Amino acid sequence: MRKIFVLIITFVIAGNIYSQVGFGSIFDSEETAEPTSNIEINGELGFDYKTYFNDSWDSEKVILPFADLNLLFVSDTFEGKIVLNIDAGDLDSNITMGNLIDELSLRTFFPFGYLDLGLIKTEWGKGDGLHVVDPLNPLDQTEGPSSDINELKRSELMAKMNFYIGNGGLLELVYKPYYHSVETASTGRWIVKDLPFLLETSTLPNTESPSYTQAAVRFTTTIGNFDLGGSYYYGYMTEPGFKITYTNPFDLDTYRANLVYTKAQLFGLEAGWAFGSFTFRTEGGYWLTEDSDGAEASLYNDRAVWLAGFDFMIPGTSLFVSVQEFGAYIMKFDTSNPMDVDLGMSYKENAMTNTVVAAVEGSFKQDTMKIRLAGLYLLGANGYMVLSSYTWNIEDDLELSVLGQIFGGDNEGPSPYYAWRDNDSVTFSIKYIF
Secondary structure, three states: OHHHHHHHHHHHHHHHHHHHHHOHHHHOOOOOOOOOEEEEEEEEEEEEEEEEOOOOOOOEEEEEEEEEEEEEEEEOOEEEEEEEEEOHHHHOOOOOHHHHEEEEEEEEEEOOEEEEEEEEOOOOOOOOOOOOOOOOOOEEEOOOOOOOHHHHEOOEEEEEEEEEEOOOEEEEEEEEOOOOOOEEEOOOOOEOOOOHHHHOOOEOOOOOOHHHOEEEEEEEEEEOOEEEEEEEEEEEOOOOEEEEEOOOOOOHHHOEEEEEOOEEEEEEEEEEEEEOOEEEEEEEEEEEEOOOOOOOOOOOOOEEEEEEEEEEEOOOOOOEEEEEEEEEEEOOOOOOOOOOHHHHOOEOOEOEEEEEEEEEEEEEOOOOEEEEEEEEEEOOOOEEEEEEEEEEEEEOOEEEEEEEEEEEOOOOOOOHHHHOOOOOEEEEEEEEEO
């Protein structure tokens, strides 16, 4: 189904380019203004040289080539976007249409708004790169974390109608014909929890069917110094649950895990405002699930989520500081059933999780060099992740960077940061930007 929509949208984009650029002057009368159009192509080519520490510097070295290509066609009433991405993971397997195309979308403009259609990545919420009311795009965490949340997002097929409301208001209506959950590694160094007998016997439901249709609405506006918004999503929780069956409780070979997805609604609020040199950001939401009474162990209970943070520029310097805290609280949390999915996803059997993220970055040498230090700390599990980077724009089209990652935490959870404790690494990257 995804391939069919890719072909349709590609032909529509090509057809618009062909008709507006190639034949506009033939069929327009002399009195009609010729539509303006423009084709933009940009991207980057390069490779990463990554070394994992493990027990020593020489433990593992990996060369990871990558290529990104962005094509944008813009006219007076139409905009087409294609984002192609090839990385080392694609080179290890057969390159297909699905893993080559990162985004593919059409945008048509009207006097009252605009329509987006295709494989789209969108961002909801006021957080600085982190959100708790942003349910439309699942994250792909099979290759570990990233400092850019957009890189982890999987584009989803959707139709999004955007209406201009009043002075600065925007109403977004979204329809998604099918659903995908968050993706995590089942093998390799980025696996979070080792459950091989479950993973090998899991059955996957067909989520590309009418029963997994989703819808969402969001309204945002500006009142004075405040950017405000509210949203509603009808669909499914982002994480899959599972229902265990067996024929012999004493024989693990007879165990089977059937993945299930919890139907849910997300009610969200968001706000951002400036006060002096500070910018404050808040998000809050409530997941109302089909298992509100907490009776079904394979489904997730209701959940309250929140985010709060601020950022500012240190006066007299080029240093930018950002601090955010986000968390969740599981309603009717029950520790008596070891097979309950809420218990399995909790840290140290705690209904509440809280995480603090902080970052500081600055530029120097006329903005040709940039340094960044970011850290994440998961309270309760004592999990942490430290990311540091140095970037040097050697020329306008040539960039060199060094990225370091450190992970750690308690051996309780499941905590991904403990599971990734052997994944400390340094990456040297060079890319050509065009």
